[in-house]
Amino acid sequence: QKEVEQNSGPLSVPEGAIASLNCTYSDRGSQSFFWYRQYSGKSPELIMFIYSNGDKEDGRFTAQLNKASQYVSLLIRDSQPSDSATYLCAADGFSSGSARQLTFGSGTQLTVLP
Amino acid sequence: KAGVTQTPRYLIKTRGQQVTLSCSPISGHRSVSWYQQTPGQGLQFLFEYFSETQRNKGNFPGRFSGRQFSNSRSEMNVSTLELGDSALYLCASSSSRIDEQFFGPGTRLTVL
Numbered sequence A: 001q002k003e004v005e006q007n008s009g010p011l012s013v014p015e016g017a018i019a020s021l022n023c024t025y026s027d028r029g030s031q032s033f034f035w036y037r038q039y040s041g042k043s044p045e046l047i048m049f050i051y052s053n054g055d056k057e058d059g060r061f062t063a064q065l066n067k068a069s070q071y072v073s074l075l076i077r078d079s080q081p082s083d084s085a086t087y088l089c090a091a092d093g094f095s096s097g098s099a100r101q102l103t104f105g106s107g108t109q110l111t112v113l114p
Numbered sequence B: 001k002a003g004v005t006q007t008p009r010y011l012i013k014t015r016g017q018q019v020t021l022s023c024s025p026i027s028g029h030r031s032v033s034w035y036q037q038t039p040g041q042g043l044q045f046l047f048e049y050f051s052e053t054q055r056n057k058g059n060f061p062g063r064f065s066g067r068q069f070s071n072s073r074s075e076m077n078v079s080t081l082e083l084g085d086s087a088l089y090l091c092a093s094s095s096s097r098i099d100e101q102f103f104g105p106g107t108r109l110t111v112l
Helices: none
Strands: A004-006 A011-014 A019-025 A033-038 A045-050 A054-058 A061-066 A071-076 A085-092 A102-104 A108-113 B005-007 B010-013 B019-024 B031-038 B042-050 B053-057 B064-068 B074-078 B087-094 B107-111
Touching: A004 A085, A011 A019, A019 A033, A019 A085, A019 A108, A033 A061, A033 A071, A045 A054, A045 A061, A045 A071, A071 A085, A102 B031, A102 B042, B005 B087, B010 B019, B019 B087, B019 B107, B031 B074, B042 B064, B042 B074, B053 B064, B074 B087
Parallel strands: A011 A108, B010 B107
Antiparallel strands: A004 A019, A019 A071, A033 A045, A033 A085, A054 A061, A061 A071, A085 A102, A085 A108, B005 B019, B019 B074, B031 B042, B031 B087, B042 B053, B064 B074, B087 B107
């Protein structure tokens, strides 16, 4: 059973602070990892994806991947109240020749306090 | 470029009925995946289609089925609806099997 684990939170940070969201995955065959943001009542919106070990930066967002530790994280710098949402981590399963199948974590609810 | 569209956006059905949901992917995208999202189970993979072929299926009963047409549009069908089928059904498209997926707005299904 492929699993993606996230701290469900809720996580609260003050405006302007760094929010750190973490995720672990069980399938060592997973090759790519995605972070989605989901506002209440809306569908998930892709923020970042990462394939290689290390850091990937896009504006205020940095995704980090450590395949040896099976760990993915998302850092949000200069957090804004508009960042308040549920953040979903997903791993793509291509192990054993499987076709595309995203396995999602349960999500971390982030609240940025003004 | 238009995003992923799903119809209808809201649906109310009663137990035992069947329902068909539709998804139009982003132009040029050939892979369409379907997910079910509930508060208790989160986002769960239903199936994925690429070039009219179902390539993968999640752990759902046979009441859940789907298909993809030559223009990449996809439909999913749920027969003999149960109360537990109430959920947000999301469709996501990507241009290939490794590219990132983009979600549509979802269809909110309520089974009474």
